[in-house]
Amino acid sequence: MKRLLFPLLFVGLSASAQSLSKPETRVIATIQNQLPETFQFLEKVVNINSGTLNKEGVRTVGKLMADEFEKLGFKTEWVSLPDSLNRAGHLVATRQGKKGKKLFLIGHLDTVFEKSLPMEPFTRINDSTATGQGVNDMKGGDVLVIAALKALHAQKLLDDTSITVYFTGDEESSGGAESRTDFIERARQCDLALAFESAQGLQKVTTGRRGSSSWTLTVKARTGHSSRIFNELGYGAIYEAARILTEFRRTLGQEEYLTFNPGLIVGGSEVYYDNQTARAETVGKTNIIAGSALVKGDLRFLTEAQKEKARARMREIVDKSLPLTKAAISFNDGIPGMEPTPANDGLRQQVDKISRDMGLGPVVAVDPSQRGAGDVSFIAQYMPCLDGLGASGKGAHSIEESLNTKEYPLLIQRAALLIYRLTR
Template sequence: MRKLLLAFLLSSQVAFGQSLTKPEKGIVQSVQKQMPETMAFLEKVVNINSGTLNIEGVRTVGKLMGDELQKLGFKTEWITLPDSMNRAGHLVATRQGKKGKKLFLIGHLDTVFEKSLPMEPFTRLNDSTASGQGVNDMKGGDVLVIAALKALQTQGLLDDTSITVYFTGDEESSGGPESRRDFIKRAKQCDVALAFETAQGLRTVTTGRRGASSWTLNVKARSGHSSGVFSSLGYGAIYEATRILNEFRRTLSQEQYLTFNPGLIVGGAEVRYDDKTAKAETVGKTNIVAGATLVKGDLRFLGEAQKENARARMREIVDKSLPQTKATITFADGIPSMEPSAANDDLRKLVSKVSEDMGLGPVAAGDPGSRGAGDVSFVAAYLPCLDGLGASGKGAHSIEETMNLKEYPLLIQRTAVLIYRLTR
């Protein structure tokens, strides 16, 4: 532990850039002094399973984080959702004041690791790397927010500020549009949104990220003895689904920022699919022409125009059915995209100035195509936004998920100074 603390202190010394003001240097010092407490809290919450469908686990993590925010003078509340959604709800913490910008700070309490999966506890692999479920996506980001606010509170710099902290409970598997109604309403009352999904190092932030929607392809065909394939029975449902998917790939796969992944395909004489369990069943034989094929996939895009154009072209491909087949495709909206904007880039410039004043160098805008969809996109149309401000690391959504321990204190310091400048 002493060795790890020494590594934190050494890595943080660079933060005392010549251009930081006296209050900002005080903020940096507070972050450094509080790192042992910060890491102990991170370990505690990582070791609580909070897969989206583990409602008790999500609420337990939310209670712990809410308690920390209450200590900092925030009023906390739990936003409940209808039982039919099977989602835990959201943590909201607010404080009202008259100084500076009204900030909307975004995180999420859930992870992709459901309770049925083997537990991967928080583990310090070495002085620079820790692993664990959700350690960077995004419990590391949530704890970063709390640590930054704690440093500001220690220096008496949260007084008279207006900050809303909104940690959703179902970012990894949303309960639907109703689940984000309160989220959007509160964001509209603020001036700036900062989201703390995984950082891609110290030198980039996210000014744009793609949206995500889903599609379902259903193919029906004449079924019968396999000797009739290519002639009296036509081509069957599997060949037609193959044609469609290959044409999607051939004609659309090179468009920048656009991807469409068929995540499930099942075909045979009969097909059944359960939306609640995401499980499919089929019955078929090699000597029977397939009468049904089902394909389910996602569509990722940057901007509504790209999404709608892709959907139109996909429909055109689907409509050109092979003989004796009939295919239909349906689309469902999920998370909108966050398009890069001048206002978002102005925020990026503020982060870059903080970084340079800390002696860490400039910060550039990351590639929108390198990010998946995120909660910030629900509010990107209403106020300037940034994302990718959380813990840095690798392997999100996998058993190899890690966090960069050396960059973590610097990212907390950067966020704390940024919040200070925005709320003056």
């Protein structure tokens, strides 16, 4: 494995030092000095598989991070979940004070890479890129939080602050609403939330992101000899499923921020589906009219109102059955949407000011259609929220996932200054 030294860059400071306070310049210098150990720790946690269902791996990564928080004066605890959820649990680190805003910082310990997949270890490709499982989504973001807090602690700037750090263990495949009960309760005791999912470079942050839910369409029809289709036996289940999906696309396909993807479709004489494995089987012949069809998909939306309006329209379409067919659709909630509110944009403006003060230029909001669902959305209705503050890179959720190692130090610096200014 080729190893390269990461440059220690003081980008922007010489041009805009007058815009930063003395404590802030000391924080940036501390972050730069700590970069070697920051990258060493990142490599260590990336090289531990923590796929959502690898509960031991998730807990191991959580323990390593808990040790780091405890060195910074945080009290840590592990939030266990019921065995029925088959999830590892969550790491919480807290400190209580009276100064400034009460912050809720969000990350997650798990990755999409389960233990059964080939291991892609942390590898330094060149002076600007490192690769590895979860290196930007989101172990890079978790380590960024620790590095920022570590620098503030070194300068005694965490004294008398109130910060809750909540790293979930099942963001990539949630154990359901029960898994987020404690998360929501603790967040509501704070004033605002900062989430450290992957950054889209230095110039963008996330003030809004779409929510996700799922839907299941089932169709039953008369079956019999194929020569009698369209006549006394009606249209069959597959034609009815095709009609419904076409109408979904035709009537709702152009609405901004709304998508509805049919990810699985099966049809035939009989249909079988296993929820545990997400596998489907069907039996049918070309000379038999299909008696059953099943479609499973997701629905993504920006607001709850948009979600409910789309669901109502989808139900109307489903109810207009072709002759001798009967369809039904059901919906399951997943992660709510995070509406881009003025309060969220107020946080973006503070990041924009810090970025300009650092000499890095303006920061704008990402188009919500470019972000998937995330943990921050569970609490967006209760407080101002900002996301996309973590590590930047490419290829998340793939074997080509990478970290931009030149931007990473600057993102740590920006996060540290944001936490500092919010807690003054």
